[in-house]
Amino acid sequence: MQNNHQVGILSIGTAVPAHEAKQADVVAWMTQAYAGQPVFGRWLRALFANSGVETRYSCIEDYMQPPQTARFSPGQPLQTMPTTADRMAIYQRESVPLGVAAATRALTVLAETTGQSLADATASITHLVAVTCTGFFAPGIDLAIARQLGLPLTIGRTIIGFMGCSAAFNGLRTAHQIVRGQPEARVLVVCVELCSLHIQPNADREHLIAASLFADGASAAVVGVPQIHQDNFFLLDNFHTEVKPDTTDEMVWQIGNHGFTLRLSPQIPKHLAQVAPGALRSLFAEEAVDFWAIHPGGPAILDRMVEVFGLDPAQIAASRTVLRRYGNLSSATILFVLDELRRTLARINNGKTQSGVAMAFGPGLVIEMVRLTYLPPQTTQHPTSVAARNGNLLEPA
16 A cells, blocks of 8 residues: 655754854965965966855864964875864764764754653654765764763764765665654754865865865755744655766765865766756656756856756845855754755745755765655644645654
8 A cells, every 4th residue: 555644844943063154264264374386376266256155164173273274274294184084083082072063953943842751752763864975984974972861862863975976865765764664763863064175185176166265064854744833944746867878977075194185076067957857857846847946066057057947036035145154064064954944934934835945965976855845834823734734744742
């Protein structure tokens, strides 16, 4: 028998590390590291000025220290730079509390919207999906987060790793499949990325392009079958994955001796523009798209998506806002965008259910999309239930 229970992102939580830096200060820090190369310094300033980023957060303090004494400053002798083992030690120390902070926020929002206590909301989690591509250790981040949150020792755990900026979609898809098979399940998806750990010691321009965009952060979502009285959330309708042929070398994420190295081809926006329209048609056919949550991989990618889909600036304001405030947080970013978009929709929506799309891009080149339905806040004195508006939802216990 077909399972017709609808599955939604019931709550979202986000977190960033303590060390905040303005983009202008970061580029000043980096140009100091290359003080003897004025032409290169001018290129760096132009690169950072056009990044679309104003503020970023990091798990390391180096941006606030003179580059001559900062361990992660580029341009330093290779023998003084942190090794990959050094960076993984920091990742193990810093990733868990950041993931716990985002997860706690998501659980707090769930408790507020369901009328539960935080303890009961936490106890309702049956599965944990941890998503990360900036670090490894074992026993892993999944078990460490589960322990710190006080989740049951019997909880089902999954790690989705090294899949790049689009990895959150694999996490959400996994959660969706779990809940479709077990409608009583609640899945906590936690994305943690510490991109600043992988600043490279050389002056390779592709590495510096990545350094102008990527920052640190974590996001979390609780996925499950909504209760009747819940509103102001997204239903997960359908997923679509597509790989652009012959683009394997356009986005490459590899482990080196001094951190992980990222290669971003300048042709990425062009490639994505070629595959994105067909991917969207697979989810919407000729139907209109009411809202857009596009992973802000960089300003060039957003500009190309605006062009290919014929969007106006307001339609991708959430993506631009997240890029400006936080930078590119790899897999964690799309939940930041959805959280920003949810607040916007709650403010401007007139009570109408809307259909939209979220999308992100990763090594492959892979484009991931999910069709979403937004359920707005109930505004009538005797609110119509989510079940009545959409059908097939699980009654609360």
